[in-house]
């Protein structure tokens with residue numbers, strides 16, 4: 132994409148944007164789904180009714196009865212079947228297949244089993260129920276068959292014992308602003324000022340190497356100076372420390388820090404709930420300080436502050452975006468954001484043409500910015 136095109140893409144994100152279908156998205160925390168209770172979620176503007184069957188499988192159906200469109204979430208669920216509140220049609224929730232139409236008599240030839248409510252493939256990972264959202268009108272997808280689908284995303288774990296934590300925040304902006312906020316290296320010293328983190332005066336020049344990976348790019352493993360305080364704190368003298376940060380379409384940022392046996396890994400996503408709203412979810416897992424009490428609540432406290440600072444900034448940004456200002460992306464600090472727009476464009480094109488996706492980066496690139 133030319134810089135003009137990039138500018139146009141960003142300018143256009145002030146209001147609505149195109150969404151990427153045919154991929155996995157986190158719909159809801161699995162802890163929000165309790166026995167025989169149906170829960171509601173929204174993904175890419177699609178209302179969902181979700182639950183868990185008596186045999187322990189999660190389901191996600193479009194929250195709309197195929198008969199007259201009343202939300203199925205107003206009906207009943209007995210652990211096996213979702214029953215519509217209006218005329219009592221009963222659906223097997225994993226496949227969406229209709230099993231029962233109470234109004235039919237012996238004289239009717241209609242076979243309920245030929246009718247389907249829309250059901251989506253879903254799977255649990257890291258405490259979230261992930262839902263695969265296909266492009267509508269692209270043939271029927273069997274919600275109970277995951278074999279043709281890409282793997283469900285998850286955090287890499289490098290030991291059997293680990294701790295984990297989770298944070299979330301709603302963002303009043305479209306997916307593109309959420310994502311470029313996620314990969315923006317230059318806001319740190321301004322948005323995340325805090326005595327325990329960093330001040331504005333700590334800005335200095337950084338040099339980072341990026342390389343193309345499938346569906347995204349990687350900030351290549353590097354070693355921070357081994358005598359810095361955090362590493363002394365970890366008690367990991369002498370072991371090499373490596374960090375990698377990957378961005379992968381449609382919306383995932385994976386970070387992995389490893390040092391000998393110790394590791395920290397996180398997956399941060401920005402999920403479009405509707406065209407103009409998204410939600411940031413941060414899931415982290417680690418095996419550092421496993422035996423320190425209260426570490427998880429403390430980590431959550433600081434993590435939460437971080438996410439709130441981003442959220443507040445985006446709420447304020449949304450005030451400005453209401454009036455459709457024209458915007459810009461600059462080098463090198465906004466280059467990852469440019470790659471995101473180019474990758475998204477390439478993905479959408481390949482989905483329309485059926486041709487393999489062309490990667491916008493043709494090799495490793497070193498970027499410089501001050502932050």
Ligand code: FES
Nearest residue numbers: 196198199215218
């Ligand atoms: S609207 Fe659902 S059964 Fe009629």
Ligand SMILES: [Fe+2]
Nearest residue numbers: 318322323441
């Ligand atoms: Fe931030």
